[in-house]
Amino acid sequence: MEAFEQKLYLELRKSRTELMMQLSNSKGSPLVKPLIEEELRDINSAIEKLENGTFGRCEISGELLPHELLQMVPTLKTVEDCGKLEHYLCKPLF
Incomplete structure (x- = not known):
């Protein structure tokens, strides 16, 4: 991974952790939960692409x-x- 991708990979992993914490919060809004889940899917997809070398295509x-x-x-x-x-x-x- 080049420097840009490495930095992005770390930022995406941090965002994933933060979103997972929000989802585990029982006081979170049920209206926002589907949006967080969708963003989490997108972040997981980007992380997977970075790991397998297909990011940016x-x-x-x-x-x-x-x-x-x-x-x-x-x-x-x-x-x-x-x-x-x-x-x-x-x-x-x-």
Whole structure:
């Protein structure tokens, strides 16, 4: 793993731990629980991709995803997701 991926891997693992703690909190909102579970699935998927060397590739086409977007949203899965995200950015990335 390169330095960026190593740092990201550690941050994702920390986020996973924090989300798991929130889920185990019996006082947590039942309305928020499904959102936390979905984020946890996305984080676990990104961690798995980092571990097996497929991080940063579109799950459909295999194309490389923009590094700049992965730095902001490491749980991106497809080129289509990138297009949706770019729609909400105020400044162009490239």
